[in-house]
Amino acid sequence: MRIVVTAKYVPDINTERGFSEGRVVRTAGEGTLNELDENAIEAALRLVEAEREAGRLGAGEGEVVVVTMAGPDGDVALRKAFQLGVDRGIRVSDDALAGSDYFGTAAVLAAAVRKLGEQAPVDLVVTGMAALDGLGSVVPTLLGAELGLPTLNLAKKVELADGVLTITREIDDVTESLTAPLPAVLSVTDGANQPRFPGFKLIMAARSKEIEVWSPADLGFDPAVAGAAGARTETLSAAPRPARPEVELVTDKGEGGVALADFLIRNDLV
C-alpha cells in the first residue's frame, strides 16, 4: 500500500491574510500546513496501518508520501506532515510555477504522482477537501482527471476491501455511496477523522528529516503549462473590504430580545 497525499502551504487562518500584486501574501512564519490536509494524512496513515494490522503488509512495508507545490517556505507544511508520521516529503518548486490556477496546480501535482509511480506503483492519492486560502475544492477532481484515475470526493467514511475503495459522502443535502477500484484519487472531509497529535519522537525526527526538492524538469514537466503564464484566469484587482461600522451592543437586562427585534424592524430586515 503506497499512498501519495497532496498538501498545501497556506496562510494561517488565525492571522491577518491579504494580497500583494494579485497574489496571496505568504509571509514566512505565518504560513502553515493547510489544516484540512491533516485529515488527508490521517486517512492515509490509517489505511496503511490497517493493512499492517491485517498482516497484508510487513512492519517496514507501506508508505505515505506527501507532495506539495510551494517555495522554500512551504517546508513548514512538510515538517508538520513529518510530525504526523508520513514517510517522505517532496516539494515541487520553481519560480515559474507561481500564480498557477487550479489546472496548473493539478497538472504539477499529477506530474509528481506519475514520477512517484515510476519509482514504485502508487495505489492511492489522498487530498483534503479544500485549501483554506482558496476554498475551491476542485483540485482533487482535476488531479483525478489529469491522472485518468477514478475519483471519489468529499468522503466522510472510507472503506477499503480487496483493492476496492468505498466511500460515503454527505453533500448538499444528498447522501451518496460510491465505489471504485484502486488506483484512485480520494478526497476526505474534516468530518472523516480526527487527525492525531504529533508524538514527541516524531516531532524531534521531523526537524532533520530530508525534504526532497523537485523541479519541473525533474518531472519532465513544461513549466509554461502552469504558473501565471499557463493560467486561464488573470487577477485584475484585490482590495480589502471596508471595515464594518461600529457594532451596536446591547447587554440583556430583560429587554435584549425586544432590542434585537427592534434593530431588525427599524432597518427593514424583517
Added chain:
Amino acid sequence: MTNRTVLVLLDPATEVRTSTLELLTIARALGRVEAVALEAPTVEVLAQLGAYGVETVHQAEPARAGSCVSGDELHLPAVVAAALAAAVRLTDADVVLLPTSFAAKEAAALAAHDLGAGLVIDASAVRDVDGRVVAGKRVFAGSWDTECAVTSDVAVVTVRANSAVAQPAPAAVEPVTEGYAVEVAASPVTLLSRTVKADTSGRPPLDQAAVVVAGGRGTDGDFGPVEDLADALGAAVGASRDAAFEGWWDSYVGQTGVTVAPRVYIGAGISGAPHHRGGMQASQVIVAVNSDPEAPIFEICDFAVVGQLADVLPQAAAEIRKRKG
C-alpha cells in the same frame, strides 16, 4: 450587450430554485441565455424559465457505451459535466454558469478540464468588461474583494447564492426544449446509493435563504429557541461545526460546510471561530447573541446582544410576531 451565449445549469429540472433565478438574471447581462437540463423540465419550470428570458432548454440525452444513463446517475458530476461540455460544443457557448454547491463545483471542474476553459469558483458577481468575462470573489472570510478576468475562450463560473436579486426579463418568451445526445465516458466509479434528504421543515434552504439563524455550542443542544426565531423571520436554520459534530443539527455554516451570504445572519451561542467566520462573514448584516462579552463574533457584527440565547431569542421572536402581525 454582446452576442455571447450563456448556458445555465438546471439540475434538478423539476423545480427552479432562487439561486437559479439569480443565475439567469446574471446571465442575461452577459448575453443570450439558454438552459441545460438532464431531465425534462415541468410545465411550471418552463414558464418560469420563459419569464426569465430563456429561449431554449437543451435537454441532455446521456448514453454510456450505447445504453441510456438514467435515474440517480443523471446527477453524478461526471454525467453533468459531460452534458455541459457537449452543450457548449453544440451551441458554441462562451459562458457556463452553475450554483456553488459541492456537486456543481465538481461538475464545473470536470467540464472546464474537458473544454480547456477558465474556471472561477464561488463568484459573487460576473460581468462583462470590454468584452471579457470578469468575476468578482469575496475571499479570506469576506475580508477581501478580488476580481479576475477569464482569459480562455470559454468561462465556467460557479456563483454563490444571494449574489444578485432575481429579476424577470422585460418580456417573457416561450422556451423550446431541444434534446441532444451526450456520450458519457465509461467510468470505474459506481454509484451504490443516493438519498436526497427530505426537508419537511417548510424553511428555505440554508445555502439560499435571505435570512439565516444559526446556533452553536451555546445552545447546549437545544435548538428550540433558534428554530423559534427562524420561524418568526421565515429564515433557514444552521449550526456551527461544533454543534453539527455534536449531532445537534444537520447542516453547518462554515468554510467546510455551507457558505452563506444572506441579507441577515443571526448567530446565537456561536463564538465566531475563523472556521465559522469563513462561512458567513460575507453576510450583509450580522447579528450575534452570546453570553460571553469577549466572543470574537462581536468584532465582526453590526448588532449584538450580550445575554442568554434562551431568553433573548424567544423574546425577539415574540416581538417580531407581535409587531409584524
